[in-house]
Amino acid sequence: IMFTMVKAADLYPYREPQKEKEELSSLHPCVPGESVLFIGETRKGCISLSNYRLYVTTAPGFINIPLGLIDQIESRDLFYIYIYCKDGRYYRIQFATAPACEEWTKRILDEISPPVKIEDIFAFAHFAWANELGLDEGEGSGEGEGSWFRSELARLRFDLQGAWRVSMANQDHKLCPTYPQELLLPACISDSTLEKVAQFRSSRRIPAVVWRNTANGAVLARCSQPEVGWLGWRSAEDEELVRAIADASAYDSTLRQRSVSESSSCDASSASTSSLHNGEIPSLKDLSAEVAGRSDVKKVLIIDARSYAAAVGNRARGGGVECQEYYSNAEILFMNMANIHSIRKSFVALRFLCHSSPDQTAWFQGLDGTKWLHHISGLLKAAVRCAQALQTEGRPVIVHCSDGWDRTPQIVSLAELILDPYYRTMEGFQVLIEKEWLDFGHKMADRCGQGLGCTDPNERSPIFLQWLDCVHQLLLQFPVSFQFNLTFLFKIAQHTYSNIFGTFLTNSLLERKRLKIKERTRSIWGFLRSHPAKFRNFLFSRKDEVLWPKCEVRDLLLWTNVYVGEGCGDMTLPGSVTSAAATPKSEKGRSRDSSGESLETDTRLQNGWKESTPEGSDEDKGMVPPPPPLPLRPERQIESSTDTLVEDQLTAQPTFITPLDSDGLASFNDEVQRRMVEIFSLHQAELSSLKRDLQMSRMALTQAGLVPSDPVPEEHVDCRSGVESATSEVSWEAVEEGETRPTLWVPDHAASACMGCHTQFWFGRRKHHCRSCGRLFCSECSEQSVPIPAEQLYTPVRVCDSCYDDLTADRQTWSDQKIRDFEKARESAAAAAVAATTKIRETNVVAPAVGAAAAGPATMQQQQKIEEPEEEEAGATAAAAAVKAVEEEEEPDLTYCDSVNNCTTTTTTKAVTEPDNSQPVAAES
Numbered sequence: 001i002m003f004t005m006v007k008a009a010d011l012y013p014y015r016e017p018q019k020e021k022e023e024l025s026s027l028h029p030c031v032p033g034e035s036v037l038f039i040g041e042t043r044k045g046c047i048s049l050s051n052y053r054l055y056v057t058t059a060p061g062f063i064n065i066p067l068g069l070i071d072q073i074e075s076r077d078l079f080y081i082y083i084y085c086k087d088g089r090y091y092r093i094q095f096a097t098a099p100a101c102e103e104w105t106k107r108i109l110d111e112i113s114p115p116v117k118i119e120d121i122f123a124f125a126h127f128a129w130a131n132e133l134g135l136d137e138g139e140g141s142g143e144g145e146g147s148w149f150r151s152e153l154a155r156l157r158f159d160l161q162g163a164w165r166v167s168m169a170n171q172d173h174k175l176c177p178t179y180p181q182e183l184l185l186p187a188c189i190s191d192s193t194l195e196k197v198a199q200f201r202s203s204r205r206i207p208a209v210v211w212r213n214t215a216n217g218a219v220l221a222r223c224s225q226p227e228v229g230w231l232g233w234r235s236a237e238d239e240e241l242v243r244a245i246a247d248a249s250a251y252d253s254t255l256r257q258r259s260v261s262e263s264s265s266c267d268a269s270s271a272s273t274s275s276l277h278n279g280e281i282p283s284l285k286d287l288s289a290e291v292a293g294r295s296d297v298k299k300v301l302i303i304d305a306r307s308y309a310a311a312v313g314n315r316a317r318g319g320g321v322e323c324q325e326y327y328s329n330a331e332i333l334f335m336n337m338a339n340i341h342s343i344r345k346s347f348v349a350l351r352f353l354c355h356s357s358p359d360q361t362a363w364f365q366g367l368d369g370t371k372w373l374h375h376i377s378g379l380l381k382a383a384v385r386c387a388q389a390l391q392t393e394g395r396p397v398i399v400h401c402s403d404g405w406d407r408t409p410q411i412v413s414l415a416e417l418i419l420d421p422y423y424r425t426m427e428g429f430q431v432l433i434e435k436e437w438l439d440f441g442h443k444m445a446d447r448c449g450q451g452l453g454c455t456d457p458n459e460r461s462p463i464f465l466q467w468l469d470c471v472h473q474l475l476l477q478f479p480v481s482f483q484f485n486l487t488f489l490f491k492i493a494q495h496t497y498s499n500i501f502g503t504f505l506t507n508s509l510l511e512r513k514r515l516k517i518k519e520r521t522r523s524i525w526g527f528l529r530s531h532p533a534k535f536r537n538f539l540f541s542r543k544d545e546v547l548w549p550k551c552e553v554r555d556l557l558l559w560t561n562v563y564v565g566e567g568c569g570d571m572t573l574p575g576s577v578t579s580a581a582a583t584p585k586s587e588k589g590r591s592r593d594s595s596g597e598s599l600e601t602d603t604r605l606q607n608g609w610k611e612s613t614p615e616g617s618d619e620d621k622g623m624v625p626p627p628p629p630l631p632l633r634p635e636r637q638i639e640s641s642t643d644t645l646v647e648d649q650l651t652a653q654p655t656f657i658t659p660l661d662s663d664g665l666a667s668f669n670d671e672v673q674r675r676m677v678e679i680f681s682l683h684q685a686e687l688s689s690l691k692r693d694l695q696m697s698r699m700a701l702t703q704a705g706l707v708p709s710d711p712v713p714e715e716h717v718d719c720r721s722g723v724e725s726a727t728s729e730v731s732w733e734a735v736e737e738g739e740t741r742p743t744l745w746v747p748d749h750a751a752s753a754c755m756g757c758h759t760q761f762w763f764g765r766r767k768h769h770c771r772s773c774g775r776l777f778c779s780e781c782s783e784q785s786v787p788i789p790a791e792q793l794y795t796p797v798r799v800c801d802s803c804y805d806d807l808t809a810d811r812q813t814w815s816d817q818k819i820r821d822f823e824k825a826r827e828s829a830a831a832a833a834v835a836a837t838t839k840i841r842e843t844n845v846v847a848p849a850v851g852a853a854a855a856g857p858a859t860m861q862q863q864q865k866i867e868e869p870e871e872e873e874a875g876a877t878a879a880a881a882a883v884k885a886v887e888e889e890e891e892p893d894l895t896y897c898d899s900v901n902n903c904t905t906t907t908t909t910k911a912v913t914e915p916d917n918s919q920p921v922a923a924e925s
Contacts, residue, residue: 008033008132012125017048028055028064031500031664032129033122038107043079043094049107052122052500052664054083056093063091064666067112067122068450068499075105083108086448086497087465088347088563090355114455121451123502123521130522135662148431148439149182155422156212163187163252164209169194173510176204178405178441180509184209186244193237200235202227202319205404207241210435211416216394217253220386221245222412222440224404225304225311228320242322242398243329246300249396298395300330303386305399305407307336314402330398335382337407338375340447340461346371347462354564373556379407379470380551383414391419391546405443409436410467417471418547425483425542426535430525437464441508448497451505464504465562468493472559477549480541486561487668488528488535493562495524500663527663534667538676561668690749697747743791745774756781756800772803 012033017026020040027048030036038049045058054065065085072084078098083091095101115121158164167183169175169191175198185194185208198204205224212219226238304311304321311321311334322332338346349370353363360366367373389397397415401407413436422428437444442464445453449460468489475482475489496504502521506512528535549555558564661667746755748767753760755775761767768782769775771793777800784804785796799807 008125008128012128027057027062028664029660031126031662032133032135033125033127034664037111038104040100040104041096043096047093047104049104049111051111051125054108056091064660064664065091066494066498066500066665067108069494069497070108070112071449073105073108073112075101081105081108084351086462087493088351088354090351115452118452118505118515121505122499123505126500127502127521148435149180152431152435153184157214158184158212159252163248167191167194176206177510178203178205178508179208180439186241186248188244188248189241193240196235196237197241200226200233200238203403203405205441207238207245207398207400208440209245210412210440211420212252213390213394213419215391217249218390218394219245219249219252219396220390220412220415221396221398222404222408222436223398223400224408225314225319225400225402226322227318228315228323229318230315232323234323234326239326242300242302242327245396245398246298246329250298253394298393300327301386301389301393301395301397302327302330302332303382303397303399303411304332304334305337305382305401305411306334306339308334310339319402333385335378335385335411337378337382337401338371339402340406340463341458342371343375343463343466344461346375347466350563354560367558368553373553373558375466376469376473376556377551377553379410379414379466380473380549382411383418383470384549384551386411386415387418387546387548390415405441406447406461406463409440409442410463410470412436414467414470417474418549421481421542421544424481426488426529429484438503438512439509443507444496444504445507445511448504450497450499453507464496465493469559469562473556474547474549476557477555478547479537480539481543481545481547482537483540483542484535485537485670485673487670487673490561490668491528491535491663492524494665495527495663498663498665501527531661533677533680534673538680694747694749697750743772743774745769746776748776751776754778754781756802768798770800770803771797772799772807775800 015035015037017036017039019038024039024041024046026036026039027046030050031052034050034052036048036050038047040047042056042058045056047054047056049055051067053067054063054070056063065083069085069087070083071086072082074082076082079095079101081093081095081101081104083093085091093104095104118124153160153166160166163186164184165187167185167189168181170179170183171181173179173181175194183194183206194206197206201207202224207221207223209219209221226235227233302322306314308321311319314320322330324330324332350367350372353366353370356363356366386397386399389395399408399411399415413432416432416436417423420428423432436442443453443459444464445451446459447453447461447463449455449457453459472486472489475486495501499505500522501524502512502517503524505517505521506515512518659666746769751761751767754765754777756777757780759765759778761778765778767776768779770777770782771791772788782798782800784801785798786804786807787794787796788799788807
């Protein structure tokens with residue numbers, strides 16, 4: 001056997017475009033596998049048609065429509081082509097001549113015609129060329145048949161050893177061709193019973209359990225209508241299955257699991273477990289006996305999405321609704337939801353309204369007349385009622401409509417989204433869509449009009465788009481509860497019809513396996529996961545809570561980003577100006593007067609940008625310079641680390657630098673999301689810079705002989721807050737304290753928590769350095785201020801509480817000692833002054849004593865009277881001078897002393913020696 005490697009160029013060769021003029025060139029970068037087929041001119045621009053999209057340029061900007069997104073196209077008014085899209089948008093292209101208009105209408109109709117074989121769809125050519133060119137966006141998508149089933153069983157904690165079992169009766173899709181291979185059912189229901197139940201249910205879609213409330217054990221199941229008919233047929237096996245779901249749900253409740261874990265000697269539990277280990281299936285009688293004595297066994301709530309009249313009317317076609325008398329343990333509730341035909345009619349009216357004249361006064365009245373928001377409100381109410389039964393009432397729920405593949409997945413998936421926070425993550429949302437929509441057989445190809453689906457227009461209806469609109473309403477009401485953003489939903493809505501991915505090309509899992517869609521096409525989930533910065537909700541907060549949305553029409557908003565195009569593609573290119581975003585709303589398109597430009601899009605070119613071209617440029621001649629080339633691997637949206645965060649970097653906008661994404665479509669422009677990406681990018685850059693500075697500090701300390709502690713592992717770094725979340729602190733005790741060593745400051749990035757109270761730092765709790773010890777503290781642990789003369793800080797500076805206590809204690813000790821020394825010096829000075837006065841008095845008395853004796857007694861007495869005041873005055877003057885010398889001695893400022901070791905006291909010595917210096921002066925006088 002010989003194998004030959006077949007290249008993509010052999011299977012899907014590129015084709016040379018047919019040009020109306022030789023000077024015309026490609027108008028846009030091509031994605032892998034895309035071939036430009038035709039290039040021509042409109043009245044004031046250019047037009048190109050490829051096997052993937054229709055691309056038109058004009059003075060205001062450009063439009064970019066995937067061919068799979070085109071619903072209808074018609075030529076009217078001689079020169080105009082009217083294009084109606086499946087997502088609600090509308091475009092009008094004007095040509096210079098009527099023959100050119102007819103020719104381009106024919107070309108577009110030929111390209112959007114249903115494919116003859118599945119390989120004619122662009123997704124297969126794109127996959128082949130992407131693999132050959134090395135495009136790896138789809139790697140690790142995780143999509144596979146039944147890949148979600150086992151993980152969901154483990155996550156929802158189904159008791160597979162007692163109440164439930166996994167049936168492989170549909171292994172070859174013979175039991176039900178539109179169901180997955182593995183089905184979760186009550187353990188007491190055998191495969192033979194399933195076959196009889198399948199015969200009683202429409203399209204053989206039996207009740208299958210898809211979700212479980214881990215808090216109370218209530219389960220959610222889905223199926224199709226019973227085939228009751230006019231004769232009122234019944235099925236004992238179907239009634240048995242419904243009753244078994246209620247009993248198994250009660251058996252598998254949280255209370256039962258707790259009692260089993262606490263008491264392993266329960267006879268019924270051991271009997272059930274042993275029977276399962278032996279390959280036996282417990283009977284419904286045994287299971288009912290287990291729960292017969294329990295008071296919390298509740299009736300099953302059967303939610304019929306139809307109205308009662310529609311359910312009874314379906315009996316004429318062999319359908320119908322469960323009879324209350326036969327299902328005594330069930331309660332039936334009708335939700336009055338419209339069928340696919342009413343939804344399609346409402347959507348067409350909405351599309352016409354969104355692109356009517358914007359200056360009409362009754363626009364909201366017209367919106368109410370379309371009933372679109374009424375249908376959204378009814379769907380949300382049905383999902384909330386289902387969630388109430390599962391969460392509040394703790395009762396099992398079975399949901400069905402007519403065939404169980406339109407309104408049923410809408411209600412079931414929306415209820416799970418409300419109840420389970422896992423489905424609000426990117427991974428969980430993928431699981432939700434794969435489970436409830438793709439594997440359980442929503443007719444995606446028929447409803448979206450793509451692939452090898454039915455060509456009957458009556459089978460088309462925007463059921464999945466309506467459900468995405470409901471998710472959009474939830475995201476608006478709960479902006480922090482979803483990990484993904486509106487751009488994520490917008491891209492899913494686009495690629496539901498774009499035909500570049502194979503995720504939504506078939507009606508069931510069986511068709512995907514038969515056509516080998518997974519092996520031969522790319523998955524949309526790989527593309528979405530390859531751009532986390534663009535599709536991630538930066539406000540997301542993971543909380544285990546149930547969402548209770550407001551469901552009234554007054555609480556809902558029109559999804560203008562999809563139906564009208566507001567906010568799409570208004571990014572400014574370098575050297576260009578915006579069109580839609582820069583013009584007032586009153587000047588935006590949606591005008592349908594015949595005197596328009598060459599391209600009148602009622603969304604005013606929300607898919608493109610307005611290129612600023614000078615007069616007489618190539619554009620007037622039909623030549624438009626193409627946009628920048630589209631990279632195979634999109635550039636990262638997160639900035640790399642920078643050397644220094646300067647002002648220029650703070651004002652830069654590093655994201656959404658190209659007008660087209662890697663899928664070839666325009667970037668969805670959400671101002672809030674763009675700003676969040678900028679904040680996150682700057683935060684990541686700052687975090688990288690701090691990490692680099694930390695590494696350089698460690699290297700510097702190592703070179704200086706100061707070895708810091710082990711670095712903090714990368715897994716301990718919290719990217720959301722930008723600080724290290726490890727509780728361990730870096731050790732900086734490498735130096736000995738000395739008078740000649742400066743204070744070693746701990747770098748800002750070296751500590752994630754306060755070194756005093758150990759509270760984690762974050763944006764609201766800043767870091768502060770202690771000027772004395774150099775460590776990092778929060779504001780509560782460093783509220784004090786004190787001067788530190790040893791550090792040449794003579795004004796009060798911030799210090800930690802510990803250093804403040806040490807500094808103030810040293811100051812107080814030094815102050816007490818200084819006061820004692822001062823008092824002692826003062827007493828010594830006073831004593832010295834008294835001694836000096838006495839000595840002076842004695843000297844003055846002895847010196848003139850001889851002369852006085854010779855002069856006689858009278859003269860001595862007179863001289864004594866004269867000298868006594870002088871002696872007293874001189875003694876007082878000397879004492880005052882000594883005391884003043886002590887008092888005027890410069891007293892050291894107590895405020896500027898840091899420790900006893902740094903202070904020197906000379907007052908005592910000076911006070912003692914000063915009287916000795918004054919004594920000779922007094923004697924001479």
